[in-house]
Amino acid sequence: MATALSVRDLTRSFGEGEHVVHALRGVSLDLPAGSFTAIMGPSGSGKSTLLACLAGLDAPTSGSVTVESDDVTGWSEARRTVLRRNRLGIVFQHFQLIPYLTAEQNVGLPVRLAGRRPDRHRVMSLLDAVGLDGRGGHLPGQLSGGQQQRVAIARALVNEPAVVLADEPTGALDSQSARSVLALLRGLVDQAGQTVLMVTHDPVAASYADRVVFLVDGAEAGRMTSPTVDAVATQLAHLDDLTRGVSA
Known part of the structure; x- marks a missing residue:
């Protein structure tokens, strides 16, 4: 099975000396194409x-990030911006829709930012696929929270990303x-073969x-x-055991 995204020995540290904080400690992960990982x-x-x-959005201290066959770890901010626009779909907790753009315009925005005209x-x-047929002319403020998130998901899909x-x-x-x-995210995986990390x-x-x-203390x-x-829920209730396993 093809791998949509992989990380190897990823670390991220902030600060120096006795004030250093190790946010990630050697995380490795593969996302097979068409899989859903939480x-x-x-x-x-x-x-x-x-x-x-x-x-x-951030550069690791060490390790590598590969999207499909491209190691993107050392890419410049400009190249990473293009990567996010064209090959990664990002869905945020608070939707991040432009309030004065319609649902249709919000979905097409990544295409316009790439200098192209959206395919209407x-x-x-x-x-339609996210259940908003007939809502393309609505502003975000005219939609419920769930509907706004569906617009955000459609926007994330507009450039056929390797990973959402x-x-x-x-x-x-x-x-x-x-x-x-x-259920919509699950359907994208099962019916469209989309890769999702949540x-x-x-x-x-x-x-x-x-x-x-x-993850516990930056490590798997x-x-x-x-x-x-x-x-x-049971596993989350025993996070102290996981913490001891990481520290051992």
């Missing part, structure tokens, strides 16, 4: 730092909207993934395949 761990475990390094048929097809990186995509949603968004605190959200990777502390809500 990253979990307590606050300060390195989840957000890992996502930032994968998205090219593709944009409208994506809105979702940062707590249900964190700002009510439970019904959250389930709808999670950072989450929620065992329900994690149960939609193919596997869960647990365990994995779980075919996760269930109860199994993930």
